[in-house]
Amino acid sequence: MKFGISAAALLAASLAFSNAAKAEDTLSPLHWQSQGNFGSYDKAALQRGFLVYQTVCASCHSANALHYRDLTALGFSPDQVAAIASNVKLADGSQASMDDNFKNPFPDSQVAAKAFGGAIPPDLSTLVAAHPRGTQYIYSLLTGYQAAPSDVNVMANHYYNVAYPGNQIAMPAPLKDDMVTYADGTKATTAQEASDVAAFLTWASHPNLDARKQIGLRAVIFLIFLSVLAIANKRKIWSGVV
């Protein structure tokens, strides 16, 4: 655990010099820049979200589909990503490289199940994609921990959460205020951390969202013009016939 904290501090320090960006408010009103038909990722939020992910989530959850090299899409330089990877110790004791998959904290799911009383922490690579309104769901889940109502008997090793189906979740509340220190000066409240990590996990599920919407906009504009042209062309050709 001590190693985990020092690694997180190192990570925060290594990310600190890159971000001349200023503090952001994504909470009032709560929003994610990637939402909507024209929204693209807010890289500052993704970087903050990755810090939360790496400090908190990664100690129990895998994200097998991701490689460290993918992090350059968050706006990190290759050197920063190499530093992030080299801070990660793989199971065999070696440092992770850019081309390694995100480290799986457990050698296999049985070990994970044993560690958490039978509940296996799900892989986070496609969690947002696989859930309706996934980004919002992650946020609601992470901020949804409450004291159980008096008429609810919470099972052993479970916690009451208003956003979780059935309200009883095996994961204890993972976030609290100031668990991380954001390099850009954004205040690390629980809600802010939840919102940022939701942004990061959205990217993890949909890494091509920006390219998709950019190409899409051009393709649609082109095809609208093409359709209009085709209709005009057809009318001109048929004008003598019908």
Add this chain to the structure above:
Amino acid sequence: MSDQTKSWLETRLPLASSMQSCIWNMKMAVEKPYLAALGSLITATLIFLTLSGFVLSLFYVAAPGAAFDSIQFISRNVDNGWLVRSFHATGATMLFAATYLVVFRTLLTGGYRAPNELTWILKLVFLGLVLIIGYFGYAMADGAVSYWSLHETTVAGARLTSFPGAISNWVFGGPAGPGTLGRVAVLHSALALLGFGVLALHLAAKRAVAPVPTKTVTLHPYYTSHHFVAFAVFALIFAVLVFFAPHWGENQLNLAAANPLVVPAVLTPPWYLLPVSAFAAASSSPLGSIFLVLAGFAVLFAAPWLDQSKGTKPGLFYKILVAVLALDVFGLCMAQADGPSMLSSILSTIFIGWYFLHFLVLSPLATAMESKK
């Protein structure tokens, strides 16, 4: 190409002249609606799906677990792999939309009546074929839902005896195991090629019974410009879906990896399989499910012979009935997508009842009434 080479080639392989006479100068009836381009659009979409599917097949690994990972690899690590995958998924949506629309339009306009029985049957064969191909493609995704759907289908199939059991065994090789996805993948592509054969037969049958038009135009430039419009608008709808709703109509849960120990509460298939899934879900036994799905198809196949019109055009009452049937099937799909509950089970039973009532009672009565006037 020099003139000399051209004439040398033309005498040995008369491509240019046959293109001229068979395609560009072909006589076509005037005043065809844009929806008449659906056949060409379906053919083009099937070609498109074959090409995008070929690219995907270069990276796809047909084994449980590895299949899901290989699709993740395509989406994340192959150059523009996410785009090709989106093309293939949305292409399937467009193919089904066009095919369902053709079936609906043919019912609405009475296009299945004599002498069009065979074109109607070939349309239905094509629909059945793409439904099977669509199901195999869905199973190949190997997600948290389709993994279990394939499991249930193959286990139910393995319990069948005699002829149905033999077919199931031949297709799946028994209950889902390490080799099942390989079989499914091969059949997915082989049946797609068979689809081109059905489309070719349909075109030939349609041409044979097409009425001789009184006023004609040449295919080029009249119907090339006409089809250009249809293709441009079709591509526009396709692009909107690919880029702004890439997984529209799919069960989102299928985008998570399957867990061999966790069965999802509801196995909702993609939108285009919902009608079949609803008919199958109306019975609790595998044989009953197969019977209901086949019966649902059988009344469609029998439509030309259940129809009592004697060469009259479909009237307003008949058209309203077909529109109600479309709403009925839509409602059935919604009830099925909503997941198992008392209400959706009651609604599904009513909707399926109406479906059979339409073909076996209402439609023959309506057409008989309208032909008497």
